């Protein structure tokens with residue numbers, strides 16, 4: 001009998017200091033790369049997939065998307081549309097994963113959200129990969145959006161919020177965790193109540209439209 005399995009190997013790739021959004025002050029960080037390996041007899045032999053990078057604060061141990069390292073630069077260039085749509089899909093996935101559970105219904109809704117945001121069809125395999133990366137990187141939805149949304153324009157912020165809202169309501173009732181995440185998004189995006197509500201109202205049109 002051959003013992004086959006997988007293991008995640010995490011290596012430190014870089015280190016330095018950054019403005020940790022959770023601590024609110026400059027802290028040391030480590031840039032880490034995670035990769036899944038196929039194991040034979042418990043020995044990692046073949047790498048599967050690409051490296052996933054994340055930044056970890058040395059002090060509070062919170063994990064961040066690597067874009068957090070650019071946050072103290074004064075100018076944020078606009079995100080390219082394909083980069084934005086990928087990030088917005090990640091954000092919707094993280095909202096669903098906030099309660100550590102993903103249901104068949106949520107998968108169906110996430111597939112629709114991903115297709116709407118990326119303007120192409122997204123398969124279950126691709127979505128599964130995104131979910132497993134998101135789960136293993138352990139970046140919280142709010143922390144993720146806090147960093148990547150610096151590059152989003154107002155329209156992109158509204159669309160990302162709609163994706164997160166639909167993801168959060170996929171199972172009908174909004175959980176307390178997901179409600180808190182959405183409320184924080186309004187703050188992060190600096191949306192007035194009117195802007196926030198109008199964005200949410202438009203989300204409902206996704207269902208009937210494309």
Ligand SMILES: [Zn+2]
Nearest residue numbers: 020023057060
């Ligand atoms: Zn920190």
